[in-house]
Amino acid sequence: MEQSEKQALESARVRLLKAAGILFYNNGINGTGIDAIVQRAGVAKKSLYNNFASKADLVNQYLQARHAEWLGLYDRRVQQAVTPQQKVLAVFDAYQDHAEDDYERGFRGCGLLNAAAELTTGDVGRQAVRHHKEEVQAILAAHLSELIADEARAARMARQMAFLLEGAMARAGLEGSSVLVVEARRMASDMLETL
DSSP states (O other), X not given: XXXXXXXXXXXXXXXXHHHHHHHHHHHOSTTOOHHHHHHHHTOOHHXXXXXXXXXXXXXXXXXXXXXXXXXXXXXXXXXXXXXXXXXXXXXXXXXXXXXXXXXXXXXXXXXXXXXXXHSOTXXXXXXXXXXXXXXXXXXXXXXHTTTOSOHHHHHHHHHHHHHHHHHHHHHHHHHTSSHHHHHHHHXXXXXXXXX
């Protein structure tokens, strides 16, 4: 394959993922058909099947992209953090950044959880979402273990903060605003002050 053909395929792949991401977030996975994705991406339907084995494959790639997107937000925030407390709060800040992104139809909550709600039990996409949530909790636990010598206690607090964060994101999605994520950050900060 020549370089120009490879670039054209990569470009179509990127356009398809971007279009799918917008439409899946706006309308849900089940509410978004292949025709809408290829139309929005401005590519032929054949391009979709040249880049993805199926709609399920496209969904899984979308979920991976959402995970990578959040990791990028977190990486930017944690690079500014100096103390372990600031590193914990960087997780909340990354979720706030996610909530304040420029969504076409406004913020509707965590795109990963929204997708998981549409997928059947045992679907590989649900496993990808679970992996993301477990990784966020592990990040919290790693930062908390710098503050708490007892690993079991650090893990419990990380789980509590993960639950606080998820609840805040769910409510923020209902309200279409990051206000509750900011409030959850304040609660987490108060918890950290007791250590």
